[in-house]
Amino acid sequence: LIHLSVLFQPLLTLWTAWGHYDVCKSQIYTEEGLAWDYMACQPEATDMTKYLRVALDPPNITCGDPPETYCALENPYMCNNECDASTEELAHPPELMFDFEGRNPTTFWQSTSWKKYPKPLQVNITLSWNKTIELTDDIVLTFESGRPEQMVLEKSLDYGQTWTPYQFYATDCLDAFTMEPKTVNDLTQRTLLDIICTEDYSRGYVWKNDKTVRFEIKDRFALFAGPRLHNMASLYGQLDTTKNLRDFFTITDLRIRLLKPATGATTVDENNLSRYFYAISDIKVQGRCKCNLHANSCVFDKGKLGCECEHNTTGPDCSRCKRHYHGRAWSVGSYLPIPKGTANICNFGSSNDYLLSLFWCMSHITENQKCDYCLCRERDPITLKSLGKYYLFQDFTSATRVCDNAMLRCQNGGTCHHHQRCHCSPGFTGVLCERARCQGPGECDDQLCITCFLLLPICPRCGL
Numbered sequence: 001l002i003h004l005s006v007l008f009q010p011l012l013t014l015w016t017a018w019g020h021y022d023v024c025k026s027q028i029y030t031e032e033g034l035a036w037d038y039m040a041c042q043p044e045a046t047d048m049t050k051y052l053r054v055a056l057d058p059p060n061i062t063c064g065d066p067p068e069t070y071c072a073l074e075n076p077y078m079c080n081n082e083c084d085a086s087t088e089e090l091a092h093p094p095e096l097m098f099d100f101e102g103r104n105p106t107t108f109w110q111s112t113s114w115k116k117y118p119k120p121l122q123v124n125i126t127l128s129w130n131k132t133i134e135l136t137d138d139i140v141l142t143f144e145s146g147r148p149e150q151m152v153l154e155k156s157l158d159y160g161q162t163w164t165p166y167q168f169y170a171t172d173c174l175d176a177f178t179m180e181p182k183t184v185n186d187l188t189q190r191t192l193l194d195i196i197c198t199e200d201y202s203r204g205y206v207w208k209n210d211k212t213v214r215f216e217i218k219d220r221f222a223l224f225a226g227p228r229l230h231n232m233a234s235l236y237g238q239l240d241t242t243k244n245l246r247d248f249f250t251i252t253d254l255r256i257r258l259l260k261p262a263t264g265a266t267t268v269d270e271n272n273l274s275r276y277f278y279a280i281s282d283i284k285v286q287g288r289c290k291c292n293l294h295a296n297s298c299v300f301d302k303g304k305l306g307c308e309c310e311h312n313t314t315g316p317d318c319s320r321c322k323r324h325y326h327g328r329a330w331s332v333g334s335y336l337p338i339p340k341g342t343a344n345i346c347n348f349g350s351s352n353d354y355l356l357s358l359f360w361c362m363s364h365i366t367e368n369q370k371c372d373y374c375l376c377r378e379r380d381p382i383t384l385k386s387l388g389k390y391y392l393f394q395d396f397t398s399a400t401r402v403c404d405n406a407m408l409r410c411q412n413g414g415t416c417h418h419h420q421r422c423h424c425s426p427g428f429t430g431v432l433c434e435r436a437r438c439q440g441p442g443e444c445d446d447q448l449c450i451t452c453f454l455l456l457p458i459c460p461r462c463g464l
Contacts (some may be wrong), residue, residue: 146262
């Protein structure tokens, strides 16, 4: 007997990954023959700090130029920490906020002290992706210094042109931001999008387990999906129908506004300003490329993220239909119904689009096209003589790629030939080796079948 947990494990895995739809399409057999079954899909969640650019304002706020000695916050007479940008072991540049954790000694970015920067010690740290991304887990900042007494986390959805607050942080929310202190536990489904000020993360001294500042994403998911995220269908339904909710978890940029460093007291010790500074050892941002449920992979090429679009869509976020695929208006994919969702693919437009694309496919495709749906045969555009190569029909506008046997999906043991067609096992024929080979002479010729397909809408003799 098979235990029920084995049967339901794929669904449990889907839920715990909070919506990792990893397949965009699969081939199925229908009454009309081989066809595509399309599904909503999205890239897997990953560590998004690998792909960001960081900028500091003011730009000269990092310590070490000139070298500087720091005192401990809890002991103003313990001043043996040095920052020197010209010495690798003593430098604390911004990239150390995103390097591998677990090194000894700990690596971190550090600002100049209040002594070297006598104005209010304020720093903006901007994280930019040049791509729309969706957050899937808590944003976590780990401070090597005391946690800031005042801080704001902000987001942008338009590549840094405009900013809106995500959350305020302070030791005293009323005094700092004229806001009543709240926690994420005070939120409800109706108030999930409220911007709150919390005092949970702003104690000044650094204790052993007291270094992090969070923006709680999963606790907000739990308002719809339950405390263990067991009811993902409820969350998916809300994300499908409430644009403001989708946008709340979507960003192009994050900005950390450090407004007041930890002082550990109600007043600033003007005689020991070297005690006050910011230092961050780690920033975690977990998320995925936003591809509007039209891609299951996102590539980082030439310093830029981009979705590898399916469903006849295109663009950095798969947010428009390909040329000739405007048979219906573009639409975002849907998470529902679980577990495959709805792809909302872009379809061929008019019959003119179809004929133009067919002619293009027959005469202009180059070598090494991605083997995926081989139904087109290249022909000379003047003589219509076959040039002996089979090519992809459905995705004919995609970039050239190396022929991949796994993507051609040749049937019945067939393999992908370097001329972009299936090499069939004995006894089978057809572009995808999907048909048994004809036994009688003249009963059905494979080349004739292809000719029928290209020139006639129906070819009963060939079973197309």
